[in-house]
Amino acid sequence: MNAFRPVPGGWECSLGEVERHLFLKAISEVRTLLDPPVLPFEITTILENPEAETEAEASDIHLENASLDRLLPPGANDQRTAQAMRDLTDSQLRTQKAERLDLLYGLLSKQSENSLLIKSGQEWDWLSGVNDVRLAISGKLYPEKRGDTPLVAKQVSSQVKAQSSNEKFEEVLVSSFYEWLSGWQDSLLQAIDCWPQPS
Known part of the structure; x- marks a missing residue:
């Protein structure tokens, strides 16, 4: 990975086609993850048919996703308080993050x-x-x-146990991309910190 350098009007770094493709794919997947959740058919049926389950049982339904939990973390340790805060902020946070990723995807696609x-x-x-x-x-x-x-990539990759050769390859690919992305982000931060703002 080549480091960022100041150029007239901004910051620039080399970016190969493979990195660009993976970057665009990752942005697209995270953008999709931020869309409002669609409940599976079975859960939708339960919620639409109160006679099938009690109200208490239906209210306990929670669709967990570790990646989404990182993007939209609970605002409190107490479950009721966390849910109340999520009800107030979830839609706004999803929208802000999604709009920012849309911007990045558009900018990256055009270059x-x-x-x-x-x-x-x-x-x-x-x-x-x-x-x-x-x-x-x-x-x-x-x-x-x-x-x-976020975890350091080497810590992550050493603790993930692959189930098959395909899964192991995917783990290595994702871990390598995570490490590349971390270095890319750090390079931009260092360039901003060490150099005067470009004119």
């Missing part, structure tokens, strides 16, 4: 050269969007680990 230019003023959109992608990936790599802090 077809072997480099990426992040224009001055867009740095924090990129840093925040990339962090959301990293959070989602960390949930996929190690779903048992809760919390909103």
